[in-house]
Amino acid sequence: MTAALDDPAFWAGDHVETELARLRLESPVYWYEAGRFWLLTRHADVLAVSKDPATFCSSKGVLMADRDRTVAAADSILYVDPPVHSRYRKLVSTGFTARRVASLEEQVRRLACEVLDAIDPDVELDMVESIAAPLPLLVIAELLGVPASDRDQFRVWSDAVMEAASQITDENALLALELMDYFTTALQERTDTPRDDLLSVLVSAEVDGDRLTLGEQLGFCMTLLVAGNETTRSAISGGLVALADQAEQRSRLVGDSTLMSAAVEEVLRWVTPIAAMARTATADVVIGDEKIAAGDYVVMAYLSANRDEAVFGAGAASFDISRSANPHLTFGIGEHFCLGASLARLETRVLLEELLSRWPSYEIRKPGERIPSTLMRQRRDVRAVMSP
Template sequence: MISAIPPVASLAQKEIALPPPLHSPAFYAGDPFPAYRELRATDPVTWNEEHGFWALLKYEDIRYVSTNPALFSSARGITVPDPAIENPVMEGSLIFTDPPRHRRLRKLINSGFTRRQVAILEPKLRAFARTALDAIDPAGGTEFAERIAAPLPTRMIAELLGAPDEDWEQFRRWSDAAVGMDDPDVELDTFTAMGELYQYFEKLIALRRNGALRDSDDLLSVLVAAEVDGVRLSDQDLLQFCLLLLVAGNETTRNLIALGTLALIEHPQQFRLLREHPELIPTAVEEFLRYTSPVANMTRCATRDVEMRGRLIREGQYVTMLYGSANRDEDIFGPTSEQLDVTRNPNPHLAFGCGEHSCLGAQLARLEARVLFEELLARFEHIEPAGEVLRMQATMVPGVRAMPVRLRAATDPRRAKARAG
């Protein structure tokens, strides 16, 4: 139960003429960064009256919440709360669990995400990237979000889970529905998508349970066989993981690629620097993660009263961690925190979270983005917008729905392709 909020009595109230609508999907699909900057300076632990939750703007506060699951629980919901509906929870899913169950689940699932297993995916990833780019006609424009950014992570997930890669379009429909419940343009109902997703993966899991795919080495097969201290993942655990991987592994990586490219379009000097020095691409991927923050936020619920920066967060109240604000915190990233710098190092961003719920697939996302940008920048010497960028109306992952661009091919594409590896 969320109670009406009381600031600590000693706190002098700071006036903000028009509080930003931190509960609104449209806010996150627009340009939230000026509002973040203002709130970091004036009200870094701010109360949203409309939906009744706290929002955290500062890097260290978000690290504190992320690394204290006993104080801030994931089990009561991780999305911006809406008083009109109960905060959705998928009970038992990794992302909705706290220790000690969370540690056991994560240990089991980690067996499918070792550094070695991720590294061996690179040839397939590069082949997927080249297939998408080969289909582009440099003489005309192209829809970047749909034709370039989307295919790579979706096909990779199909490959990881042992599903036919021709199902990638269906995967994307499910993923869009799962994160775009506030977007009127997403036609498939969230609950319908979940039902279809479960039915699809129930069949794949059954094939692995009964030995029909005994020799398969895909991630789902690894997880079916994984065992820690004599305990295996249940079918329900596996189904929930498939949903988590589909959403987290598809939407976030696809948006990282699209938003990272958009950042380069808006910063042509950085684009030229990367083309001249492709060895900087891994560092640039970290900067795209920081600068664009593909996951806008996540929420926790206070398990007891906690004071932060003079504000009293009461037991049962929700706390939303604004990663996009933390990743531009001047106290951490200095006077260039609002600037794109593909040479930034070190870069301790929170785009993958931290603590107990840091992203399991972070290394895979980094690999996918690195490979795509290596191929893209080697082939094309210029990219420019060719229309309006449309974002999905969502509070957590306001993805890129449309991003028309024009590309100019490099003068020697054969040499460019060789340079990409």
């Protein structure tokens, strides 16, 4: 019997990885009748589907929760298919060039230090609330050019927008509208007086005489909050838990900074902040031994792809910071490959560097629990003491 694959509790439960391993072996392209979707668990299949947007489109939904609601391309770049996607992507990419992201390192380090300076190392804290959540939020606020005086309100708005992505209520919808108003005014200000921030890049971005509409600029700002906050929070908190669990690997990392890049990649593979994303088949097609019909919903389990023994070997189910080849699919792949991947890597690395240089033997007292979700792999209430 297969677990309830559309149940948020399954994805947060203790058996999710064993169950996915069983599916990879016995039924890698699995039709889940109760949810009426296919679940792909092999790395090779997730990769192939992600790289074929003509046969597997995003415009009918990309989240498991999207099955129960109508999505519109105007909501987010995530729902846009080529060729329109290529145009949109080219325009917003100007805000995320490698040079631009690399130039943020100093700012990210300053913000990471600000977060860590606020911690009393002798007092037990919740690592998610005190460390993993504030950094991505501060980075996005700074990136967008939100002034320090608006930060507290920005957090309230961001939390509401993230909540609305999985369940809309009157309250979070109202707060999301307030944030749209805030961005509309800010974008207008940048049109009149450009500054050195992402909002100014969005209003002035131009490729072959083409520009983003105000709707696209706004949609993109909102997407950044949903795509860049909780994901990076999950990578940081999950990484801190994994390194504390594997104290010997953590000591090696503290003693040898050349291990850091590989360690960040392993944290990203191990944590896999987004468990799965979906596509819809646009034509009848065969994957593995199964016939997929046009219109079928196809869920790609990144978590399973990232544990696939065919790619990561016999040690796929172990955390190993010295793993050399690490082609994880944590950021997706293909047209929609995460636009913030370099930024997320930068934030995770800088936070680990700064935290480990202060508190190399921090202690997790309670690893907290996973929050039930079919999308986000996120812990809450990770109790820790930094100077045990």
